[in-house]
Amino acid sequence: MRGFQLDEEYEALRKTVEEFAHAEVAPVIGDFYEREEFPYDIVAKMGRMGLFGLPVPEEYGGMGGDYFALCLALEELAKVDSSVAITLEASVSLAAMPLYRFGTEEQRRHWLPALCRGELLGAFGLTEPGGGSDAGALRTTARLEDGHWVINGSKSFITNSGTDITGFVTVAAITGEQPDGRKEISTIIVPAGTPGFSVSKKYSKVGWNASDTHELSFVDCRVPEANLLGERGRGYAQFLQTLDEGRIAIAAIGVGLAQGCVDECVRYVGEREAFGHRIGEYQAIQFKIADMETRAHTARLAYYHAAAGMLRGEPFKKEAAIAKLVSSEAAMDNARQATQIFGGYGFMNEFPVGRFYRDAKILEIGEGTSEVQRMLIARELGL
Amino acid sequence: MNIVVLVKLVPDTYSERKLSDTDHTLDRDSADAVLDEINERAVEEALQLKEAHGGEVTALCVGPDRAVDAVRKALQMGADKAVHVSDAALHGSDVITTAKVLAKAVGTIDGVDLVIAGNEASDGRAGAVPAILAELLGLPQLTHANKVTVEGDTITVERATDDGVLHLQATLPALVSVSEKINEPRYPSFKGIMAAKKKPITTLTVADLGLDPAGVGLSGAWTAVLEAAPKPPRTAGERVEDNGDGGTKIAEYLVGQKLI
Numbered sequence: 001m002r003g004f005q006l007d008e009e010y011e012a013l014r015k016t017v018e019e020f021a022h023a024e025v026a027p028v029i030g031d032f033y034e035r036e037e038f039p040y041d042i043v044a045k046m047g048r049m050g051l052f053g054l055p056v057p058e059e060y061g062g063m064g065g066d067y068f069a070l071c072l073a074l075e076e077l078a079k080v081d082s083s084v085a086i087t088l089e090a091s092v093s094l095a096a097m098p099l100y101r102f103g104t105e106e107q108r109r110h111w112l113p114a115l116c117r118g119e120l121l122g123a124f125g126l127t128e129p130g131g132g133s134d135a136g137a138l139r140t141t142a143r144l145e146d147g148h149w150v151i152n153g154s155k156s157f158i159t160n161s162g163t164d165i166t167g168f169v170t171v172a173a174i175t176g177e178q179p180d181g182r183k184e185i186s187t188i189i190v191p192a193g194t195p196g197f198s199v200s201k202k203y204s205k206v207g208w209n210a211s212d213t214h215e216l217s218f219v220d221c222r223v224p225e226a227n228l229l230g231e232r233g234r235g236y237a238q239f240l241q242t243l244d245e246g247r248i249a250i251a252a253i254g255v256g257l258a259q260g261c262v263d264e265c266v267r268y269v270g271e272r273e274a275f276g277h278r279i280g281e282y283q284a285i286q287f288k289i290a291d292m293e294t295r296a297h298t299a300r301l302a303y304y305h306a307a308a309g310m311l312r313g314e315p316f317k318k319e320a321a322i323a324k325l326v327s328s329e330a331a332m333d334n335a336r337q338a339t340q341i342f343g344g345y346g347f348m349n350e351f352p353v354g355r356f357y358r359d360a361k362i363l364e365i366g367e368g369t370s371e372v373q374r375m376l377i378a379r380e381l382g383l
Numbered sequence: 384m385n386i387v388v389l390v391k392l393v394p395d396t397y398s399e400r401k402l403s404d405t406d407h408t409l410d411r412d413s414a415d416a417v418l419d420e421i422n423e424r425a426v427e428e429a430l431q432l433k434e435a436h437g438g439e440v441t442a443l444c445v446g447p448d449r450a451v452d453a454v455r456k457a458l459q460m461g462a463d464k465a466v467h468v469s470d471a472a473l474h475g476s477d478v479i480t481t482a483k484v485l486a487k488a489v490g491t492i493d494g495v496d497l498v499i500a501g502n503e504a505s506d507g508r509a510g511a512v513p514a515i516l517a518e519l520l521g522l523p524q525l526t527h528a529n530k531v532t533v534e535g536d537t538i539t540v541e542r543a544t545d546d547g548v549l550h551l552q553a554t555l556p557a558l559v560s561v562s563e564k565i566n567e568p569r570y571p572s573f574k575g576i577m578a579a580k581k582k583p584i585t586t587l588t589v590a591d592l593g594l595d596p597a598g599v600g601l602s603g604a605w606t607a608v609l610e611a612a613p614k615p616p617r618t619a620g621e622r623v624e625d626n627g628d629g630g631t632k633i634a635e636y637l638v639g640q641k642l643i
Binding site: 008009013016019020045048063069 | 455459569570571572573574575576577580
């Protein structure tokens with residue numbers, strides 16, 4: 001990425017994912033969404049084209065790209081559908097990347113190749129019934145006993161945690177007390193199917209209905225001591241870093257949704273007639289769409305900028321928060337306007353904008369609410 | 384097994400396609416250009432054969448400079464190298480001159496065991512180049528393949544027709560043309576996209592191939608397109624009320640159309 005002009009290979013990737021989304025996702029995803037069914041076949045195809053390994057080095061089965069490549073893929077998928085985008089985002093950004101960054105060589109070799117092929121999905125268990133934004137308030141515990149971690153507690157809204165191909169969930173848990181009395185938080189890898197780890201039935205959600213989200217519970221769930229991810233007591237710092245990056249990825253999904261609204265509307269207003277004219281000839285409609293395009297465009301610049309800073313190794317906390325904030329609000333605003341332009345059809349689930357409307361809201365909540373983003377931005381300004 | 388796969392840049396079937404007003408050749412500026420879909424399947428088949436039997440896949444393209452996009456797509460999918468014949472003299476070539484140029488270009492590639500082509504391109508739709516090329520190269524031709532298997536130096540293909548399935552066999556080297564039903568082409572991975580940048584593309588002119596520029600292109604073509612008009616829009620159908628004589632009226636209509 002040079003400035004804001006995509007290098008040739010990034011543009012080729014973007015175009016490939018765009019073609020994939022239109023040819024493989026768009027025609028079928030509405031049915032999966034309506035049945036609230038996980039699209040295994042699409043995920044397998046995404047795996048075969050290497051999307052789950054985009055930012056992972058080749059020696060672990062990845063594509064040797066970077067986080068920006070992942071974001072481009074997420075944006076293109078989200079232009080068509082957010083369920084498949086969030087499935088990719090959660091497995092790569094919240095599971096594979098922390099495993100690559102903080103994991104031991106053995107953990108990397110064990111999990112990353114299958115994750116990169118999309119044959120296994122990873123999930124990240126952070127949020128709990130009693131703590132979302134206040135992530136440090138978690139209550140799940142893990143105590144060391146005879147060379148095993150014994151985990152007790154529960155986790156909420158965990159993406160990718162209950163599919164047939166879920167490989168593991170990384171669980172943030174209290175593993176003790178620090179000398180100053182604060183909680184010691186660590187992250188532990190819990191393979192799917194471990195006794196004591198149970199997955200509740202799927203949530204009934206407002207949106208993202210073709211993605212997999214469950215509540216998880218752990219009752220004396222034992223995993224080997226070696227399943228600790230990264231250093232003991234570094235869990236909090238690890239997930240703060242994971243979430244900073246994740247915000248850029250969610251921003252990319254928000255931009256995709258916001259742009260998808262524009263694309264759908266431009267097509268529709270060129271066909272739909274009212275009062276003797278195509279509705280695209282009316283300035284009231286043109287201005288709405290011009291505003292939508294403006295929001296999508298500026299939000300894209302914000303996430304490109306945050307990703308560029310991150311890849312250069314510069315601080316990017318504020319930029320990532322800004323990108324997440326503007327893009328999720330752009331997605332929400334654009335979905336609202338797109339639905340308005342489509343009128344009654346926009347309220348029907350069979351039209352993409354109906355799905356966009358339902359999928360947009362969570363972007364202002366997941367991986368840091370808009371309030372948390374504002375808090376982070378203010379804090380970065382020294383307030 | 385060394386495979387040459389023919390690739391062609393065609394106007395995207397989803398964009399407006401038209402011929403130029405002056406010489407009735409393809410107006411390349413009016414449409415987005417893509418690697419022909421059937422060629423993607425030809426490349427996929429070549430890659431699957433390479434993955435099973437080893438060897439090298441060379442993408443071969445005859446087309447203007449921008450056709451390098453089709454070549455690059457083949458390289459991104461996994462072809463090892465490419466030969467691109469680009470020359471202003473080729474403008475307006477018909478199927479025979481195109482096949483002559485392809486035959487010469489195949490000759491520049493060492494140890495070719497198999498040539499794979501799509502059975503027809505989505506623009507011209509003559510569907511004749513693979514057969515002419517096989518004839519010029521003196522290779523057995525197994526056209527319209529739905530399935531290809533190679534064992535040792537024996538190649539077997541299945542060709543589905545309305546009447547049944549034909550099983551064709553030949554000894555390598557040979558030429559195969561594939562149908563659109565043969566496989567599902569892969570999407571290039573990011574690794575493939577990055578690797579493609581480093582793969583060699585040999586660009587050749589008509590003179591490099593030892594051909595006379597006057598013998599190719601519009602001047603060398605045996606056929607010329609005189610006129611092209613878009614298909615007229617479909618008109619509204621004729622409504623027949625059935626007052627007990629519906630069958631007769633339909634029959635009369637079909638007779639009027641010389642259909643029965």
